Amino acid sequence: MSAYDDKPWLDRYAAGQPAEIAVEHDNAVDMFAAAVARDPDSDIIRYFDGRITLRELDELSDAFAAGLADAGFAAGDRLAIYAQNVPQFVIAQLGTWKAGGIAVSVNPMNRERELELILRDSGASVLVCLEDLYRDVARNVVANTDVRTVITTSELEYQTRNDERLFARVTRDPDFEGNRVDMSELIDRHRGSAPPEVSLGPDDVAFLTYTSGTTGPPKGAMTTHRNVVFNAQTYRDWIGIGPDDVILGVAPLFHITGLIGHAALSLLVGAPLVLMYRLDPAVTLETARAEQATFTVGSITVFIALMNAPGAQKDDLASLTKVYSGGAPIPPSTVRAFQETFGHYIHNIYGLTETTSPSHGVPLGADAPVDPASGALSVGVPVYNTVVRIVGEDGADLPPGEIGELVTSGPQVVPGYWNKPEETEKAMGGGRFRTGDVGYMDSDGWFYLVDRKKDQINAGGYKIWPREVEDVLYEHEAVREAAVVGVPDPYRGETVKAFVSLRPGTSAEPEELIAFCKRRMAAYKYPRQVDVLDELPKTVTGKLLRRELRERE
Template identity: 65%
Template sequence: MSAYDERPWLPRYGDEPADLAIEFDDALEMFRAGVAKDPDGIALTYFDGSITRRELDELSDGLAAGLLANGFSRGDRLAVYLQNVPQFVIAMVGTWKAGGIMVSINPMSRKRELSYLLKDSGATVLVALETLYDEVAREVVPDTDVRLVLTTSELEFQTRDDDRLFAGLTRQRHEGTTDFGELIAEHRSEVPPPVSFAPDDVAFLTYTSGTTGVPKGAMNTHRNVTFTAQIYRDRVHAGRDGAIFGIAPLFHITGLIGHIAVSMLVPAPLILAYRFEPNVVLDAFLEHRPAFTIGAITAFSALLNSPAFTKDHFSSFTSVYSGGAPISPTAEKGFLEATGIQVHNAYGLTETTSPMTLTPFGSPSPVDPTSGALSVGVPVPNTIVRIQDDDGQDLPLGEVGEIVADGPQVVAGYWEKPEETAANLPGGALKSGDVGFMNPEGWIFIVDRKKDMINASGYKVWPREVEDVLAEHPAVRESAVVGVPDEKRGETVKAFVSVKPGASVTPEELIAHCKERMAAYKYPRSVVLLDELPKTVTGKILRRELRDN
């Protein structure tokens, strides 16, 4: 009997079934059901402004009608180049109502990156902040298929401008662009023709980070979106006790599902604050009293390290999850001590439309006694997670191999990249590129990224293990461990560390700390102290940048 096929190891909590019936196969239908359930309830809060579900429905109707009047057709792509602002959600729903596919673009993308994403997706419409259009997109758009540029401002939908974010900012109008709000106002009284989607139709394209080769557009389908929104509501308790705070970037799969999609499904208010700035976020916690959020542990650490932080900032939360970057047992314990709340682990990729495993709500993750790693949870319902060797063969429970996932959340493939789809999604199952193992109770533990393994004198060293040991030192805020060339060992271990405010430590002290706690081949031979470690906008530490230093 195969442990993977029969799934005898899948834990059951209470009376919850292992499988989950999918309520909606169409994300637009899911949105409409939420509007019908609570039309006058708040859909979006942005500083001192708010939008009801009825208003969001009308605004997105107006956008869809305006798009159709400008030649937008079913299957066309609309690219969104925005921060965490209400216009992002309006654009997503309006794109669906016009029969299209939304393309989410990182607002930190520069000219070369934006050009690639627009060309690769074939987007014909771009919705951008006026500032981003002026700084970046203006020179890029003429060489793409974009026919219509809609610009908007971060100052829309609120009146209390925050000097910490918007100092000196004014509205800008650019030649050759159309104002997003004016297009909607022109068509707001119109209702676009009815549209529906099949479960396997693409809802949006989300681009991988491109750490190996060029970024690839993951085709997240409507079934992917509705299924994972249900996972958040039913297994994470997102939105069930009150508002959701959008701490993750909306362009990222965590923001798209763990913030927007689940807020539509429940329905529950979604609180937005433009972008992550610790003191702004803390103030918003006190003002709006959210009940749920999910974000990278690096973001939570930044909040806890802010001089303004108090335990009361988190007092309204009933559910807090972390994903996108690994959590050490020390960080989990520190969050609990500081806030009184258990931070739960979640694990997924762009290609799994957010989670493939979760720590069940109300339960702490176990720590593996051998590696010291904190579990990233158990497979979510309807999902099979396998551990495989390099030949694609299932490994016994407890053995380390590549994590492979198969379920309703796994994407259909990569946009116009059949070879990459065949290589990374053979038979529809995702080869994650992450290395880990599953214990007999079904808990998944991630060892590290497959490509980040260090080979020191023939011994395997996983950076994650060294980072977890560094996290135990009271002065360490964050760390990243990489392999660097070494004449004698082939590769050796090098650590980059940022220190907590007010703390002091030397590289030699950190090396000694690790040497006392690890095998001789594992501890770092050199440590570099940095004020900040380089990160993606979602909070992942960029080891590749450090490796080049």
């Protein structure tokens, strides 16, 4: 039996838990209905001073679904949601499912070209977006797409606090031109109406989740209802989340982490989801304290921002005892610093858009081991029902300790990309998803990521993984964020260049940072060039954009 088949990690590190779990609901609507039936009057969304109960969310999404059907929206149609972390995102997503449709998540940072690409690729017939995003972006492109109905809404709704730190630039202009429907008016017109009966099966697509496009054009991963329900249960059971927990929504809802680790998890267990429009470190700390948040999952850059927020205190996150990070590698030094600042350990969780969020996780209460050779922090062990192999260039399994590509099989892996059969076969042929991530498994079953295949630097024949250099830079007390890329070099072909931002109130010269790495790394690995920037480019989910840095060079 292969080391990748016997699941030693589950026996050893998840004692008392089953190696496999069964999918409890046929679809995400039934999953939500079960939560409504258990406790209809408990909060399910908290948005500043606003509260929405499970019963109210059920009624709001029913009305939205009825309004969609009245406008000609049918089972299998696509509805794009172009919004920040607001209650309307969840209402529209649930309502789309109740109407038998497919929700399409759109990054609110996307501009005309990017939005048009996703609308055209998905064939969305309805667009839900914030008023300012319609006025400034969407109305310039919808005529070039299949969108026939635009529904607008405002981030000022469902709350009355109007925090100036977040909403200072938000203006309501209900009379601005444009062929659109107001979401509140649509819901009010259909309040009390039941949507038409639809049949949703486990293999029906729940939403199209577009890959970040950091290595090429974004592709729409077809996330099924089975995928959604299974990994919502994975979060619940792996971490121990129940209705008494409070979920702090720091990840964007358009991203797979926010969709599953925030929204779907909340709808499954009936725990309130705390939304804050967009991430502001000071507002997040205040909200976590006021709402007594107990769980969150977000990129490591979120936790770095919280640590560096002016006036941050240990008590701000006293209740946040279940802390997970995914979406970008975690330097061990940052985990230690967060624990020193707030008293809580950051548990790694790892997955991709195509694995519907987690394929690996560190069990709650366990500290991830650190590889003594590279200093890398383990991303955890495979979660329920999941087998992850390390394979070589020939596709054959590699033994523990050897570096290769991670290939994942399990019920969280999506069946393919929307209208891209060749891309689907290349990435997922044979039921195994080739992640493009490079790493290894140790003899105890812990997995470690080295880097993305495409990010490897070849300096004079020596292979260098950017993450290893970045982890060393994070050990410097002044470094807040670090990104390492290969740049052209007349002698070595490629050489190592680092971009860093510094912690507030600190300073460090490039020469100092180069010398710091030189003392800690092999001669061919340390950066020959360092640029100090105010901010490093990153996606809205916190993933550092090495490609953009390479293009600058």
